[in-house]
Amino acid sequence: MNSKSRLQVRVHEIRPESDNVVSVELRAFENGQAATLPPFTPGSHIDLHLPIGIRSYSLTNSPAEAHRYVVAVGLPDASRGGSAYVHRDLKAGADLEISAPRNMFPLVDADGPVTLIAGGIGITPIRCMFNALREAGREVTLLYCARSRQTAAFADELGAQPGVTFHFDNEAGGPPDLDRLLASAPPSTHFYCCGPSPMLSAYEQAGARQSIATEHIHLERFSPAEDAPAVSKEDDGVFTVELARSGTAVQVLPGQSLLDALLDAGADASYSCREGICGACETTVIEGTPDHRDSVLSDAEKAASKTMMICVSRCTGKRLVLDL
Structure with missing residues (x-):
């Protein structure tokens, strides 16, 4: 850090x-x-x-x-x-x-309705969003999913608010119907979901089935995506990273993370989770094409390759130039 x-x-x-x-x-x-x-x-x-x-x-x-x-x-x-x-x-x-606080899961600056979906401890940022939107007079609904009523933090507080629906696994006997939830919302709705990886995968798949625009589907992960590429692969090659500010060149070896190579070389690189989920290590790419292995950047952001998460991602070629 x-x-x-x-x-x-x-x-x-x-x-x-x-x-x-x-x-x-x-x-x-x-x-x-x-x-x-x-x-x-x-x-x-x-x-x-x-x-x-x-x-x-x-x-x-x-x-x-x-x-x-x-x-x-x-x-x-x-x-x-x-x-x-x-x-x-x-x-x-x-x-x-x-x-200091950083935000990889911001509310979009829009006026339409908002649907929030929380799974388990994913209620933490969702609760903040829900209260802020209500205080701003926005149209917002919340689906709060948990294993049981006893494990649902802030349930009494949120249950007293209009627009809040609960789904408890031990009472419902199955997962929430996310297709129905997404399909019933107005077309201008922005959706935000935070929870365990299986729930987030189901949420993304439901959004695709309901043809929800990807820019209206927002999520935050507490663990790497289920389909995230492996941090280390057998065929990982050697590549060189040039640090534009210092002029230092650092070689990254197979089985070695880019972050570890930079830290070993004395670079002042920010980091936190080392799993590609928190965004603390996001770094601007000046030249080269990253091999993105994080669970933070969208597909469009990965295709643009303007930034990368250096704790898990590598290089598709032999050379990267980073703004460090």
Whole structure:
């Protein structure tokens, strides 16, 4: 992570929000006094620099609250350590380093209706979006899916709002009918979905079947796409990366990530997830054609090859020139 974008915060409160989700409220202080945090927009996330590594979490509170950030953290069955640390070891009063907010899942600047779809912990950014849109007087509906009512964070709060529908797997006996949901919305609707990979795949497939314009289908992933290319392939070749700002040339070997090669060479490269899902390492491409292996950029953005995620992507040829 680029050290220049780090912020110092303190854990103000940790609250249980469901059987397997806690919210973490973070505040900043300067000379012992409460300090204003950098602004953010709905859909933004931050990195928490935890003792076990860097983890990205979406902001769920109102962007109007300049005094705090609130993230919600679920405890999945297969935690990589970050969620388990937050649930079991992180305490109120602890000091943390975090990144400034960044947004890879922004609301489109449009006036039409909005349909939000959340799966499990995907409610975190969706809740922020829903409340912001309602406060702005926008037409918005929310479908909130979870394994059970007991695992649905913020369910009581959201259930009291108009336009919110729940789908609990243990009560419904099957997945939500996304085709019906998308087909019933007005043509000008923008759709936003955040949740587990199988749900996002079903959402994209439903959008294609219903002929929804791709620019109206928005999503954010918490894990790599199910069909994402492998980060390392047996036939990966050697290529050279030139850093335009410093003039440094770095060789990337088979089995070595571009990010690791740059860090080994002393480059000041930003990064976080190392999985191609958070967008922290997005870097401008000046020359060359990237071999995109991320789950962030759209097909159109990958075809344009103006930027790339250097933590997982490589080069289709022998040479890349990056704006670093």
